[in-house]
Amino acid sequence: MTNHPHTLDALAAADAAELQEILLEVCSSPRWAAVVAKARPWSDRESLLAANAAAMASLTADDLRDAMAGHARIGKPKAGDATSEREQAGIQGVDQAVLDELHQANAAYEAKFGHVFLICATGRTAVGMLTALRERHPNDAATEAEIVREELRKINDIRLDRLIGGS
Known part of the structure; x- marks a missing residue:
């Protein structure tokens, strides 16, 4: 941006x-x-x-x-994109195990919903985003679409x- x-x-x-x-x-x-x-x-x-x-x-x-x-996948800001990197600052310096869990949870979410997990990541930690991802995964498509709209x-x-x- x-x-x-x-x-x-x-x-x-x-x-x-x-x-x-x-x-x-x-x-x-x-x-x-x-x-x-x-x-x-x-x-x-x-x-x-x-x-x-x-x-x-x-x-x-x-x-x-x-x-x-x-939007970039949570846990993988777009390289060289200052906006993406700033918005996902909460993943910087996080343990690789957490990043691996984010990757796995993202893959499961994307397989279910057909799009990236979208959350307003500004001010959130990697663990907080992972928790939200896991909490939202059980949603049905209509519920998730409205959450995505709000995010x-x-x-x-x-x-x-x-x-x-x-x-």
């Missing part, structure tokens, strides 16, 4: 192609980006985050797959805050 914060006004003034490119760095779902862009101008941070929530609520199963496609919303909130120069 870009390292240069934008103001809400600058985002609102961006041309459609530039705004789509910026938003797709936040979330790889084209539909999400289109819905958030359509909500501009955003009067404040809360209205931008409300646009994120509305966009997430509108995503179909295919749109959710598009959104998940932009994506949280991730997008954090990324949008960073985009506009927040935390």
Whole structure:
């Protein structure tokens, strides 16, 4: 993701192609980006985050797959991707046995649900993510899809805050 914060006004003034490119760095779902862009101008941070929530609520199963496609497997941040590495900082320096357990649990989850395990990893430890993965594995597909939708919303909130120069 870009390292240069934008103001809400600058985002609102961006041309459609530039705004789509910026938003797709936040979330790889084209539909999400289109819905958030359509909500501009955003009067404040809360209205931008409300646009994120509305966009997430509108995503179909295919749109959710598009959104998940932009995320690395938990325990394996994308090499050279500062966003992925920052979001999964909780796995840095963790014991190899825990990483192996994460790998095995991820494989079982992916076999069941057909997509990567998605969780807002910011501020979570590797053990905490592993625990959540194990807790969510028994879910049915519909329940898990709604949890994924909420986790994506949280991730997008954090990324949008960073985009506009927040935390």
